[in-house]
Amino acid sequence: MFQPLPESPAQAGTAPGRLRLLMLLGPALAIILLFFGGGIFLGILQALGYRPGAGGGSLSLSHFAAVFTDPDFSTSLLMTLYIATVSTLAAALCSLPLALLLTRLAATSSWINVILQIPLTVPHLVIGICISLLLSPAGLVSRLLSWSGLIAGPAAFPLLVNDTWSVGILLSYIWKEIPFITFMLVAILKNSGQELEEAAQTLGASPWQRFRHVTLPLLAPNLRGACLIVFAFSFGAFELPFLLGKTFPMVLPVWAYRNYSDVDLMARPEGIAIGLIIAAVVICAILLSQGLTRMTSRQGTAR
Amino acid sequence: MGILELEALNVGYGSRAIVRELHLEVAQGEMVALLGPSGGGKTSILKTIAGLLPPLSGTIRINGQMVNQVAAEKREVVLIFQKPLLFPFLDVGENIGFGLRMQGIHGARAAREIAEMAELTGLGGLERRKIQQLSGGQQQRVALARGLVLRPSLLLLDEPLSNLDPDLRQQMRELIQAVCRQTRTTTLFVSHDQSEALMLSDRVALLLGGSIRQLGTPRELFYRPADREVAAFFGCSNLLEGVIMDRHFSCAGLPLALPLPSTQPSAQVEGKRCIVAIRPEQIELAGGGADTLTARVESLSFEGALTRLEVRLGSCRLTVLSPHPGPSPGSDVQLAIPASAIHVLPCP
Structure with a gap:
């Protein structure tokens, strides 16, 4: 007689399966809980006014209130949102065609891949300094243009660093993030993109229809994920705006840093409060994106 | 359409x-x-x-x-x-x-x-x-x-x-x-x-x-494979080279000339050197009789519905697929090769 096979121990429902899952997740969970959770917890405490060096102090929301009522807060928030949104969208718009091109050129793309990997390895700080050396009014580009007579003099060169529209910051972010998003998309396209497109083609889909109804929905989850990561990073990053931004308005991370490193220790809780507000905005963005995804997929099945 | x-x-x-x-x-x-x-x-x-x-x-x-x-x-x-x-x-x-x-x-x-x-x-x-x-x-x-x-x-x-x-x-x-x-x-x-x-x-x-x-x-x-590779692709490994005379195929190693099927037009093949293909499952293990050939079983493998026998017949080796799992290696079997089992490959 045949006996039913014993269930595999890896199945999540069974007790040994759950134990194994915990053991596998354990190290990562411990680090996240200890450093990230602990850090957030201490941050919240300090932002609420807890001062370990000065005998505790009372807890209140006054520091948050001070940040929110600061007349410069909304300008800073908008500035930060502007940089993060524009750089993310621009990088995404450049990455999509690039990823499609790279998949088409599968055979010849190895050197393009190498070039694309360069921005991934260069730190933001280095890019910031490079952009500053290249694009500042006394920078290399400006001097080359005036030397060759294309512009009247360095003064005629448009302001691209420490400027109102943060062109320098945007360019650095876009340069740095394009390869990241592109590689996220190429992975999907290499895996099944071309075959699915061929299947769609024999089902009568024109090139535009294949892009609209096959490639785009296939890439959507990864594109959305990559954009969220890029947005969250550029919303919370400090180096590039610090190097290439104007002194006013400051982006939120720079403002947080200024407060945190102020000689006046009383400014420190406000700096931490700004840091927490940055985190809250990013979490809101993630929730919003998930909500949108769910809405569009429901519309998809309703059709 | x-x-x-x-x-x-x-x-x-x-x-x-x-x-x-x-x-x-x-x-x-x-x-x-x-x-x-x-x-x-x-x-x-x-x-x-x-x-x-x-x-x-x-x-x-x-x-x-x-x-x-x-x-x-x-x-x-x-x-x-x-x-x-x-x-x-x-x-x-x-x-x-x-x-x-x-x-x-x-x-x-x-x-x-x-x-x-x-x-x-x-x-x-x-x-x-x-x-x-x-x-x-x-x-x-x-x-x-x-x-x-x-x-x-x-x-x-x-x-x-x-x-x-x-x-x-x-x-x-x-x-x-x-x-x-x-x-x-x-x-x-x-x-x-x-x-x-x-x-x-x-x-x-x-x-x-x-x-x-x-x-x-x-x-x-x-x-009716067109050539030996087609025959081999469909698992017909019995390809014998010989001469056709009087609607009979004879080959150096075979002790008996094999009659051609009545469907085989003889005009093109008569008197020529040809290759014939014999499907292994069409060779029958017989009890003995006038037109049977005695062959020695060299090896045998049981494949479920059919048993594959490698036999030696004169100096020829043949593969037989038989529904009878009976014979053992080294023993003699009687083979009947019906005319319908013989297909003459088109002569070059």
């Missing part, structure tokens, strides 16, 4: 031809198998007919119209791949209706055709399922339904059964045959599995070494 004509078609990548000078006609409603070993360029032929791969030279005609320059999406040819290649972001019904949607067919008409095709392929009631919730066989059926719903002039199948387990494969074979017959769809399918090709198709084209070696009904290829 769907008639396919291939003329002097060269298929390959870059400048390297994998398949040369392909001539093939598939009639309306006919089911033709392209049979051949893996890696022989069969998939490339289908891709070329579908328009996914440009032909190196030659012409492809569909319903009399040359389509060499026509884009794949305008050819009314559906290619079903070895993998189901379903769209993971669409459910079963949306996958089946994908092609209709691309043609701008929406609403009640699309819904009716999707439901009809789902029913025909045994997917009724699964239209709202996610692709990831389906078994391999169900996914392959969705792929079939997705193609057939467009009522293509020509259906191309690229080993659609090779990823399925044997039970499911048999079911799918019957399904494909039934659906294609019912919809009168002209079908060209590719397989490396001879039983699949023989069972499903009206005609088989055997592709060996980059060209069609023989084209004919399944029975013709199996019982």
